[in-house]
Amino acid sequence: MAQGHRPDRVGEQIRDVLSEVLTRGEVHDPGIGFITLTRVQVTSDLQIARVFYTSLGDPKARTETARALDRATPFFRRQVAGRLRLRRAPELEFRFDESIENQDRIEQRTRIASVRRLPFLNRIPDPGSRIPSLMTTTPVTTDAAVRARIAEEIRSRRRFVLSSHVRPDGDAIGSQLAMAFALREMGKEARVVNRDAPPPPMLVSPGVPDIVVAGYTDDPADAVIVMECGDLKRTGVEGLERGFVINIDHHLGNSMYGSLNWFDATAAACGEMVFDLIRELRVPLTREIATHVYMAILTDTGSFHYSSISPRTFDICRQCVEAGVDPPAVARAIFDSNNLGRLKLFGAVLSQMDLDESGRVATVFVDQKLRRETGGTYEDTEGLINLPLTVKEIQGVVFFKENGPDDWRVSMRSKGEVDVNAIAKEFGGGGHKNASGCSATGTFEELKLVFQRKLLEQIEKAGNGQQAAGSNTVDSGQQVADRNQ
Numbered sequence: 001m002a003q004g005h006r007p008d009r010v011g012e013q014i015r016d017v018l019s020e021v022l023t024r025g026e027v028h029d030p031g032i033g034f035i036t037l038t039r040v041q042v043t044s045d046l047q048i049a050r051v052f053y054t055s056l057g058d059p060k061a062r063t064e065t066a067r068a069l070d071r072a073t074p075f076f077r078r079q080v081a082g083r084l085r086l087r088r089a090p091e092l093e094f095r096f097d098e099s100i101e102n103q104d105r106i107e108q109r110t111r112i113a114s115v116r117r118l119p120f121l122n123r124i125p126d127p128g129s130r131i132p133s134l135m136t137t138t139p140v141t142t143d144a145a146v147r148a149r150i151a152e153e154i155r156s157r158r159r160f161v162l163s164s165h166v167r168p169d170g171d172a173i174g175s176q177l178a179m180a181f182a183l184r185e186m187g188k189e190a191r192v193v194n195r196d197a198p199p200p201p202m203l204v205s206p207g208v209p210d211i212v213v214a215g216y217t218d219d220p221a222d223a224v225i226v227m228e229c230g231d232l233k234r235t236g237v238e239g240l241e242r243g244f245v246i247n248i249d250h251h252l253g254n255s256m257y258g259s260l261n262w263f264d265a266t267a268a269a270c271g272e273m274v275f276d277l278i279r280e281l282r283v284p285l286t287r288e289i290a291t292h293v294y295m296a297i298l299t300d301t302g303s304f305h306y307s308s309i310s311p312r313t314f315d316i317c318r319q320c321v322e323a324g325v326d327p328p329a330v331a332r333a334i335f336d337s338n339n340l341g342r343l344k345l346f347g348a349v350l351s352q353m354d355l356d357e358s359g360r361v362a363t364v365f366v367d368q369k370l371r372r373e374t375g376g377t378y379e380d381t382e383g384l385i386n387l388p389l390t391v392k393e394i395q396g397v398v399f400f401k402e403n404g405p406d407d408w409r410v411s412m413r414s415k416g417e418v419d420v421n422a423i424a425k426e427f428g429g430g431g432h433k434n435a436s437g438c439s440a441t442g443t444f445e446e447l448k449l450v451f452q453r454k455l456l457e458q459i460e461k462a463g464n465g466q467q468a469a470g471s472n473t474v475d476s477g478q479q480v481a482d483r484n485q
């Protein structure tokens with residue numbers, strides 16, 4: 001492949017990059033459907049690359065695919081330029097491969113490949129190695145395809161361990177318990193293993209008593225399903241890595257650690273994905289399952305506040321309510337179950353809130369001293385960070401929690417286009433655009449100035465925080481983003 005003349009070589013490289021991008025599910029446009037790249041033809045001046053593909057489906061689906069590819073073209077081109085280190089990547093033109101002969105061949109391969117279970121799909125190729133050439137002639141996975149694969153694996157296995165991130169939130173607990181109830185409906189065995197106990201408001205949830213709180217498991221069963229967790233290490237549960245791991249998540253930066261990876265950043269909650277999977281498994285939507293899905297969505301959208309909400313979110317919720325969920329009861333259980341220590345802690349933290357000179361960046365902190373005085377815990381600070389954002393002028397919040405001397409957990413929230421994920425990434429953390437976290441060391445006073453400055457920079461980049469009234473949008477998974485540290 002390294003030989004041959006340059007346009008051919010570049011064509012093959014482009015095909016490899018695009019296959020990889022598609023296979024790893026980096027494009028989240030369901031319109032793309034189930035496509036196969038057949039060949040890439042590059043003009044001799046390297047200006048244009050024609051990317052030929054086939055797709056399975058009717059003419060309507062084909063049109064959709066063509067449109068989706070059009071929309072994604074700038075993204076693909078950036079990927080090509082970045083990965084092949086080209087100063088100027090060729091223009092990409094996607095073309096449906098009309099050759100019937102080719103179509104037959106592909107369909108045949110599809111069948112063969114699915115029997116062989118495409119072992120390399122959804123695995124990150126070793127960065128040092130070439131992408132297997134087979135990949136370029138194999139159907140790429142899309143959300144629907146990988147979900148179908150996961151369903152197939154679940155049907156063929158009997159015992160499951162379910163896990164999620166440390167300090168689980170509503171989406172973690174909701175997704176896991178919905179899945180656990182669904183698996184049990186199928187007559188399977190499901191064990192939920194988390195390093196930390198569920199937060200107090202979720203303790204009323206049916207199924208919580210079955211959660212095993214442990215940092216180790218010596219029995220990864222027939223498969224491990226990790227939901228709502230960006231990296232396997234973040235489960236805090238050792239021993240899971242010895243199992244067949246199914247990774248289902250919606251966090252940007254998911255490390256694709258599973259034997260099967262289903263990643264969908266467009267989901268407002270991991271619970272949405274779990275819902276779709278349960279439907280795929282044709283498990284009836286019982287009240288227990290529906291309640292946990294609803295809880296996941298309610299909490300991960302900040303009670304339906306955030307920009308990640310889509311029509312799909314409400315469609316799922318509608319089905320949950322039809323299945324017997326009682327929304328006011330769930331809301332009361334989750335939001336109106338504070339303890340007094342938490343309320344006092346909120347009061348103490350907010351009374352010490354600091355605003356920068358612009359009045360647009362708020363800083364709050366909790367140290368050990370404050371915690372002791374109010375009798376609250378760090379878990380009690382959940383949700384506190386969102387309160388400063390209810391002030392119209394405030395565009396970003398930094399929340400410092402003291403881990404130890406000069407050692408802080410830093411959580412950030414922002415509105416609209418203000419990107420706090422960019423700041424968190426500088427410190428080795430991450431999350432979402434409007435909700436991110438990291439760790440930092442230093443004195444509170446110096447860190448406060450550093451983060452205030454960085455947030456102000458992001459606010460200015462986003463257009464001085466000049467936003468339309470009512471654009472108080474915070475991304476999903478915001479409680480989780482705190483923990484992405």
Ligand SMILES: [Mn+2]
Pocket residue numbers: 171172228250268269270300476477480
């Ligand atoms: Mn989530």
